[in-house]
Amino acid sequence: MKIGSLFFSALLYLTNVQAEDCVYSHSDVGTLFSDVQEQADIQPVGVMVRVIGGKYCMGDIADNGEPDEKPVHLEQVSDFWLARYEVTRGQFRKFAASTGYVSDAERVDSTEAGCLTVDPEKWTFKYREEYFWDAPGFKQADTHPVVCISYEDALAFISWTKQETGLPFRLPTEAEWEYVARAGTQSIYPWGELASESCDSANVADQSAWPGYSKSPFGRIACNDGYSFTAPVGQYEVNPHGVFDISGNVWEWTSDCWAKSYLPDKKQEDCGLRVFRGSSWMNSEKSLRAANRSKNGPTDRLNTVGFRLALEQIPVGSDKYEAESP
Numbered sequence: 032m033k034i035g036s037l038f039f040s041a042l043l044y045l046t047n048v049q050a051e052d053c054v055y056s057h058s059d060v061g062t063l064f065s066d067v068q069e070q071a072d073i074q075p076v077g078v079m080v081r082v083i084g085g086k087y088c089m090g091d092i093a094d095n096g097e098p099d100e101k102p103v104h105l106e107q108v109s110d111f112w113l114a115r116y117e118v119t120r121g122q123f124r125k126f127a128a129s130t131g132y133v134s135d136a137e138r139v140d141s142t143e144a145g146c147l148t149v150d151p152e153k154w155t156f157k158y159r160e161e162y163f164w165d166a167p168g169f170k171q172a173d174t175h176p177v178v179c180i181s182y183e184d185a186l187a188f189i190s191w192t193k194q195e196t197g198l199p200f201r202l203p204t205e206a207e208w209e210y211v212a213r214a215g216t217q218s219i220y221p222w223g224e225l226a227s228e229s230c231d232s233a234n235v236a237d238q239s240a241w242p243g244y245s246k247s248p249f250g251r252i253a254c255n256d257g258y259s260f261t262a263p264v265g266q267y268e269v270n271p272h273g274v275f276d277i278s279g280n281v282w283e284w285t286s287d288c289w290a291k292s293y294l295p296d297k298k299q300e301d302c303g304l305r306v307f308r309g310s311s312w313m314n315s316e317k318s319l320r321a322a323n324r325s326k327n328g329p330t331d332r333l334n335t336v337g338f339r340l341a342l343e344q345i346p347v348g349s350d351k352y353e354a355e356s357p
């Protein structure tokens with residue numbers, strides 16, 4: 032963060048944000064999907080969409096969340112580019128094949144090799160040595176989002192995309208992620224106030240969840256999205272900013288360190304924990320909320336967590352991509 036924007040943010044935190052501050056005009060929110068003019072197909076990353084920045088209220092607006100989602104505060108997001116889809120297993124396969132990359136789940140020297148998965152009988156989580164991105168414990172195709180990926184694995188993939196394209200790809204920040212997920216809304220969920228209305232927009236723990244799910248402490252949402260585990264990317268309604276699966280399917284690593292609150296003076300940032308956002312096929316009401324934050328260590332990996340790429344800007348006149356209209 033630049034010094035100027037840090038000062039600006041501090042002022043906003045100190046201001047007591049009122050409900051009316053969270054009412055947006057269209058120009059505040061930025062250009063929504065109906066206005067999107069720019070997208071770019073950049074191989075091997077895929078389609079990136081341009082997100083027009085704006086200001087919004089970040090955090091637990093509905094006041095039904097966790098302490099780390101408070102206080103609600105104004106955030107200013109600059110224009111940036113975000114991948115239309117979660118990174119797929121096929122994209123990760125191409126990366127692993129061309130670089131010989133060995134993921135954290137596959138490292139033999141790992142104290143806990145494999146991928147963290149749930150025991151469907153006891154609903155306890157444990158690392159299973161045989162599970163990794165190409166064998167996550169359920170059936171996937173290469174069009175599904177890659178899972179069992181640690182934060183460090185995601186950074187390794189990003190390094191490769193930088194080499195392949197010459198463009199400075201990165202993970203989105205939490206503020207960028209929530210800005211895109213909310214898309215101008217202040218409701219509990221991006222689609223409204225009810226989790227049961229999620230199934231057109233997101234792959235969650237729904238009525239089609241696997242049989243072992245009857246013992247889950249998370250519960251199942253009262254609608255049917257058609258997938259027990261991951262779904263191919265892009266199966267549900269597009270978000271107003273032009274991206275798919277921002278909520279649900281798989282959690283997405285962000286570039287931020289987790290902190291106990293959004294207050295700068297109490298932040299006590301612990302970079303031992305990185306934030307991921309958006310909930311997954313295994314989760315339901317609580318974690319699907321737009322304000323929800325989850326976190327894990329940088330080498331931890333679960334079969335519910337993947338990632339999505341962001342990019343500051345595409346250089347004018349870049350020959351790395353073909354600009355397209357949607």
Ligand SMILES: [Ca+2]
Binds near residue numbers: 239240258312
């Ligand atoms: Ca589902």
Ligand SMILES: [Ca+2]
Binds near residue numbers: 117276277280282
């Ligand atoms: Ca997602």
